[in-house]
Amino acid sequence: MKRAGLLLTALLIPSTSTWAGATDMDDLLAALRQARTLEARGEVTITVLFPPRAVPTRTARRLPLVAFTPALITRNFSVSRADGGAVAGRPTVRFDLLPRVGTRARWSLWVDQVWNIPLAYEERTATGELARRAEFVKVNPKPIRVEAAVVTQPAALHAAVAQALPGLVLPAGFEPSGVTARADGGLTISLTDGVNVLALVTAPRNVKAAPGVASRRVGAGFVWLVGNLPQGALEAALAGISGIDPAGLGTFASPEGSKQ
Numbered sequence: 001m002k003r004a005g006l007l008l009t010a011l012l013i014p015s016t017s018t019w020a021g022a023t024d025m026d027d028l029l030a031a032l033r034q035a036r037t038l039e040a041r042g043e044v045t046i047t048v049l050f051p052p053r054a055v056p057t058r059t060a061r062r063l064p065l066v067a068f069t070p071a072l073i074t075r076n077f078s079v080s081r082a083d084g085g086a087v088a089g090r091p092t093v094r095f096d097l098l099p100r101v102g103t104r105a106r107w108s109l110w111v112d113q114v115w116n117i118p119l120a121y122e123e124r125t126a127t128g129e130l131a132r133r134a135e136f137v138k139v140n141p142k143p144i145r146v147e148a149a150v151v152t153q154p155a156a157l158h159a160a161v162a163q164a165l166p167g168l169v170l171p172a173g174f175e176p177s178g179v180t181a182r183a184d185g186g187l188t189i190s191l192t193d194g195v196n197v198l199a200l201v202t203a204p205r206n207v208k209a210a211p212g213v214a215s216r217r218v219g220a221g222f223v224w225l226v227g228n229l230p231q232g233a234l235e236a237a238l239a240g241i242s243g244i245d246p247a248g249l250g251t252f253a254s255p256e257g258s259k260q
Contacts, residue, residue, distance in 0.1 A: 038115065050131040073097070074194075076193045121135075166243055169236065171237050188201050214237070
């Protein structure tokens with residue numbers, strides 16, 4: 001009877017580990033899977049410092065969505081776990097994601113110890129400056145059920161992008177994840193390393209110079225690369241492009257304003 005009572009107690013104690021011997025990476029991916037079906041609501045403070053904006057802080061009822069791609073996270077990041085303290089009065093575990101290669105942004109996620117879903121996250125530049133942070137300051141007593149889409153990458157998209165922009169060198173760890181048609185006749189190609197997202201744009205006009213933006217003229221058009229990477233890395237990706245031939249990307253393109 002005593003043994004049965006101990007077993008019952010063990011089963012009732014919440015744990016962020018999904019199975020015995022799970023690694024920090026396993027536990028993070030389990031929380032991201034959980035977040036596809038369970039979501040906290042309440043009051044969230046969101047601060048965005050990159051790209052710069054006149055009003056960097058706003059509030060919302062939920063965390064802004066981040067298109068996490070588990071396979072790329074496993075390939076591109078190392079993960080470590082630490083005590084996250086309390087977020088909105090609830091105990092959390094903090095997962096730190098550090099890039100294995102390249103000068104990419106690094107992330108931290110605060111995961112609720114009982115619900116096993118994120119309550120906060122932040123993105124920092126390669127040199128450590130805060131780029132954005134979102135965190136619950138008040139949270140409802142129970143999370144709600146949701147049905148989030150699973151992020152997938154079209155198998156042939158990488159080759160199609162290479163054909164459309166010969167000489168393009170993708171920043172280390174990044175892969176094309178989607179294409180959106182622009183109103184000006186150009187295209188926006190989303191690049192992801194599993195967490196960070198860059199926008200690779202073909203357009204008939206140049207873009208205004210700004211931090212995190214690189215552009216160059218290619219033939220009669222322009223190519224831009226926008227995102228949280230050092231300026232040199234953005235420029236190096238575009239430096240060898242010899243032409244723009246977007247015809248092969250048409251089958252991948254969604255209309256502007258649609259969700260990928």
